[in-house]
Amino acid sequence: MAATTTTTNTKAKAKAKAKSAVPDFPADDREYQSGFGNTFESEALPGALPRAQNSPLFCPYGLYAEQISGTSFTSPRKLNHRSWLYRIKPSVTHEPFKPRLPPHPKLVSEFDKSNSHTTPTQLRWKPLPIDPLHPTNFVDGLYTVCGAGSSFLRHGFAIHMYTANTSMHNSALCNADGDFLVIPQKGRLWITTECGKLQVSPGEILVLPQGFRFSVDLPDGLSRGYVAEVFGTHFQLPDLGPIGANGLAAPRDFLVPKAWFEDGSRPGYTIIQNKFSPYNTVLVDHSDPSINTVLTAASEKPGVALLDFVIFPPRWLVAEHTFRPPYYHRNCMSEFMGLIYGGYEAKADGFLPGGASLHSCMTPHGPDTKTYEATIARGSDAGPYRIRDTMAFMFESCLIPRVCPWALESPFMDHDYYQCWIGLRSHFSLEGTNVNTNAAQNGHD
Ligand SMILES: O=C(O)Cc1cc(O)ccc1O
Numbered sequence: 001m002a003a004t005t006t007t008t009n010t011k012a013k014a015k016a017k018a019k020s021a022v023p024d025f026p027a028d029d030r031e032y033q034s035g036f037g038n039t040f041e042s043e044a045l046p047g048a049l050p051r052a053q054n055s056p057l058f059c060p061y062g063l064y065a066e067q068i069s070g071t072s073f074t075s076p077r078k079l080n081h082r083s084w085l086y087r088i089k090p091s092v093t094h095e096p097f098k099p100r101l102p103p104h105p106k107l108v109s110e111f112d113k114s115n116s117h118t119t120p121t122q123l124r125w126k127p128l129p130i131d132p133l134h135p136t137n138f139v140d141g142l143y144t145v146c147g148a149g150s151s152f153l154r155h156g157f158a159i160h161m162y163t164a165n166t167s168m169h170n171s172a173l174c175n176a177d178g179d180f181l182v183i184p185q186k187g188r189l190w191i192t193t194e195c196g197k198l199q200v201s202p203g204e205i206l207v208l209p210q211g212f213r214f215s216v217d218l219p220d221g222l223s224r225g226y227v228a229e230v231f232g233t234h235f236q237l238p239d240l241g242p243i244g245a246n247g248l249a250a251p252r253d254f255l256v257p258k259a260w261f262e263d264g265s266r267p268g269y270t271i272i273q274n275k276f277s278p279y280n281t282v283l284v285d286h287s288d289p290s291i292n293t294v295l296t297a298a299s300e301k302p303g304v305a306l307l308d309f310v311i312f313p314p315r316w317l318v319a320e321h322t323f324r325p326p327y328y329h330r331n332c333m334s335e336f337m338g339l340i341y342g343g344y345e346a347k348a349d350g351f352l353p354g355g356a357s358l359h360s361c362m363t364p365h366g367p368d369t370k371t372y373e374a375t376i377a378r379g380s381d382a383g384p385y386r387i388r389d390t391m392a393f394m395f396e397s398c399l400i401p402r403v404c405p406w407a408l409e410s411p412f413m414d415h416d417y418y419q420c421w422i423g424l425r426s427h428f429s430l431e432g433t434n435v436n437t438n439a440a441q442n443g444h445d
């Protein structure tokens with residue numbers, strides 16, 4: 001249902017642009033407002049916000065008031081989201097929508113047998129090269145890898161990736177299907193939203209709420225990244241439970257644009273995030289990855305995520321007599337992984353920045369043979385070990401993803417992925433624990 005349109009409003013914006021008070025994209029955190037889920041007020045011109053009511057007969061500066069609802073009107077107060085925008089013209093001032101011709105070839109918002117397939121096989125993709133010649137913008141460069149459910153039934157998710165090289169000149173996307181969580185892996189994104197401007201670099205993430213129009217410029221040209229989309233719910237910060245009031249992603253590290261001259265004056269909840277305080281084991285055993293949840297989109301079942309966004313950032317590994325990499329496992333949730341930079345602790349080879357993997361519901365996976373052997377060789381007395389220069393992430397869902405045919409048939413599918421485990425040898429011994437006598441005694445860095 002996502003549609004592109006050139007609106008009369010966009011033209012009005014183009015005219016106003018010459019007079020814009022804030023023409024550039026923010027380069028500094030202080031140029032934003034901060035706080036996840038906060039209520040913000042921001043004015044592109046002093047006094048642009050009406051006082052004491054939302055919808056006065058005459059708004060300051062002759063602006064139009066317009067509400068964007070992020071939840072049903074009657075949603076409970078603590079879940080209720082809405083934004084009031086005060087605009088030069090209301091967003092309704094555009095010509096009728098027309099089907100996009102040709103339709104986007106690889107964007108899916110409803111997954112069923114006719115367009116996608118489930119497989120228990122472990123899947124891995126190499127990074128797609130970015131074509132420097134054929135002009136492709138962010139929207140045209142999107143392609144769905146997998147997903148589940150339906151945007152029409154307001155339940156489900158989609159995982160897309162993009163490769164692009166051109167800015168979205170003179171056009172904006174309104175994604176009516178769901179929230180986007182964008183993870184650039186290569187190239188900065190300059191985002192112009194109805195609430196203001198954002199600069200998002202690899203290592204940062206961007207949340208674009210359902211229905212806000214936005215346009216993406218690519219100042220670095222060649223760009224690649226990942227996008228998760230959730231239907232019928234919004235991303236929120238996870239509860240911290242026994243961690244306490246602080247830790248993981250802090251609300252203050254989510255930055256929201258200030259109102260931008262052309263847009264009038266109401267910030268919504270477009271957010272970027274770039275800091276994270278990891279918590280983890282300090283004595284024994286490997287923690288479940290939920291300890292690294294940055295954002296979650298809840299399902300109706302308590303504790304069961306429609307989509308969790310989890311990161312694997314640089315950190316110390318300190319556990320005693322513990323197998324420190326991820327354990328071998330089969331998960332009733334499904335796991336899609338990507339890599340922004342560096343290597344991933346469970347895969348010595350083959351999982352590359354810009355690549356991806358999918359381990360569906362109950363599909364076995366875990367460290368590759370090389371990682372396992374190297375871990376055993378370090379021995380049980382390995383000292384504190386710092387994982388550096390890496391940023392992997394996982395989307396984890398309670399729904400079973402269906403994979404799109406172009407992803408299954410992609411020339412960048414790593415058909416030898418399974419080989420990374422085939423070499424795992426039996427260490428079985430009736431004598432008891434098979435201790436490796438060559439074990440290194442001390443720390444690694
Ligand atoms: O499969 C993976 O690599 C992701 C993952 C990481 C981890 O530390 C524990 C469980 C898990 O699924």
Ligand SMILES: [Fe+2]
Pocket residue numbers: 329331335359365
């Ligand atoms: Fe896993």
